[in-house]
Amino acid sequence: MAIDELQQREKQGTSLWQDAWIKLCKNYLALFGLAILGLLCVISLLTPWIAPYGYEEQNLILGATSPSMEHWLGTDIFGRDMLTRIMYGGRVSLTVGFIATAVALLIGVVWGAVAGFVGGRTDAVMMRIVDIMYALPFMIFIVLLMVVFGRNILLLFLAIGAVEWLTMARIVRSQVMALRKQEFVEAAHSLGLSQWTIIRRHIIPNTLGPVIVYTTLTIPSVMLLEAFLSFLGLGIQPPQSSWGLLINYGVETMEEYPWLLIFPGIALSLTLFALNFLGDGLRDALDPRTSKD
């Protein structure tokens, strides 16, 4: 490495995240994933302006038609344009996927890290709460929430997030318990750092690998969970749509009108692939031990 490059690197004041970004930029597969996700988000944002039809515009005479020049991805049994519905569905699915996962991530990582780090009685109590929540039938929990607070899309995010964090908390806790005994954590203690500072600076960054992988798995599962809830009448209501709902309806009419299943399926799979590529790339990028060059 040339001297000036070294000096430049020294000046840059790189941190873990900056280094990670530099490394991510060299991972084309991860960048591709990021681009796809970005594209999907932009399309979702602009949908009201760029969608070819309205999402509730019916054409009962037309009925279900296969893809054509007017309707690129065909129409459903009510003659509604599939492309439009997938675009509007993406808005809901992506929002649910990201927000609910973010909620799960936030609660899960903090809960798991604190339980694992403090240990002892605190740990026992915190993890028993997790166990109780695990044991609680999920549906009853959601239905209860809906009954008490009414049907509300925000509540849906919270409800899904509040269930998905349990596994995250367990994963993080087991990681933290192993980390807690490491000498660098003890070194941080002997420097007088407060518990929270140690968790934030020394513990959580070292749990990122498994957390990222699990996150990329959570997002699609959250999207499908939303579909399930919507199907039961607890989530999004027709004529609004989401990818999960579209897939559900698509499955019912799979034999007669396969495009009703295929296209929303492609949209969801594409997101899933992009997430996996990005997740793997992020995991490698955030681990300084993988080569920088």
Add this chain to the structure above:
Amino acid sequence: MALLEVNGLKIYFHTRNGVVKAVDDVSFSVDAGETLAIVGESGSGKSVTCYSLLDLLPKPPAVIEAGTALFDGEDLLSCSPTRMRQFRGNDIAVIFQDPMTSLNPFISIGEQLIEPLIYHPDKTRVKDRKTARKLAIELLDEVGIIDPEARFDCYPHEFSGGMRQRVMIAMALINKPRLLICDEPTTALDVTIQAQILELIKQLQKTRDVAVIFISHDLGVVAGIADKVIVMCDGTIREAGDTERIFYHSENEYTQKLLTAIPEGAKVLPNRAEKNKPLVEVRDLKTYFDDYNKGSSGKQSIKAVDGVSLEIQRGEILGLVGESGSGKSTLGRSILQLAPTTSGTVKFDNTQLGELNPKQLVPWRRRMQMIFQDPYASLNPRMTVFETLAEPLLYHGLANSKNIEQQVRQLMDDVGLAHSQMRKYPHEFSGGQRQRIAIGRAIATKPELIIADEPVSALDVTIQAQILDLILDLVERHNLTMMFISHDLSVVRYISDRVMVMNKGVIIETGETEALWENPQQEYTQQLLKAIPLADPKRERLRIANS
């Protein structure tokens, strides 16, 4: 003809970052009944050389590029996997470094011992269970396991480290091998146990007339056991010859460097301790841990530290010596309030630390720091050198965002790290450099007391010498008081003004370093001192003969 003849062995590792020449043109031979020691620092290729003989290398990345290894006239490097399995454990056996991990914890040691007899690929040598058991018990007796009949059905966790290594040796010997490869067999053991195991290996070699390849980084151990020595560095043989020639008439610069790097003799610097001005006063300190594993009768206490009183004077370097499990690390941690104490008091600069809550303790933490043993575990892998060194400075308000860079540079100068390495992560450094970073972190807050817990035990001998000198230099320049914990008596002698010997949670003996060395009062101390291997074949043989 020699039993084993290795010729022009080349082993390259093909990694993502290019080809690493782990072993580059190595030739040697071993006769029956002879002990060949391969000496080298970590990464010198000494283990790779020996593992290749039994096809134990991970392939890929390892590729044997060239060479032959004739064992009794048959090439080990080109034989079929089936033939290799017949060699393994049969003609050639290996004793590994860590007896704690090389036994299966779920199978009784007797069962593991007779495994090679019962499930042998060579059907003609398969024994029935009864004969196998009888053989195994005889062998356990031979390697010095007391009451082998009863111990046969015990599980590995019921044995101590030294006993496990004896079991490993028995396992290696059970098929009467002609070549025994010992890969640092005593590195993980205490010094008194080490002496016993070495004696055992030597004695078995005599009675069974096996050839031994002894891999070690410890020249003291080698001096006592080897007939011939090979010195390896960076995959090549630097020097080879008879033990006495290597130790007394070495012509190679690297060998000489290795020999001079061994800390020997007394501390060269004057004692800077101020009389009657104790920085640390410990009174009747007890640290017990609950042990839930022992028995079903409820919890029992492990008395890690059991009533220790001591004083450390300002400017003093106090050595704390003890074998594993003696409680020396726990004592250090208890003084720094990193381990909860059961009773007793710790006074630092006339303040009772035990009475302070965690918040009140923070300013005191700044004044006392710790250096840890394992530089691979004591640094956060996701923080750069800059972040690691800046953290204590910023946290204690000793620097602000403007002058932090300059302060970190100064710290790096102090511990001998190049400024260009500021943005690197720990994994990019060698063990010695990592320990420098860890030392930098410890002195960042300008502490008065540093407790160093085996700071050089994980390092190579040449690096060890550098780090010891760095520590002495820093103690002098920053006017530090230090407690130096180690199991290595030579190191402690080299660095300490005063020494304490600890065993089973209590201090057995205290004294000025040289006085204690000359005239140890307690039997345990005498044993400890007697067991230190000397890097001098004649004196070492004399020492072994006397003990």
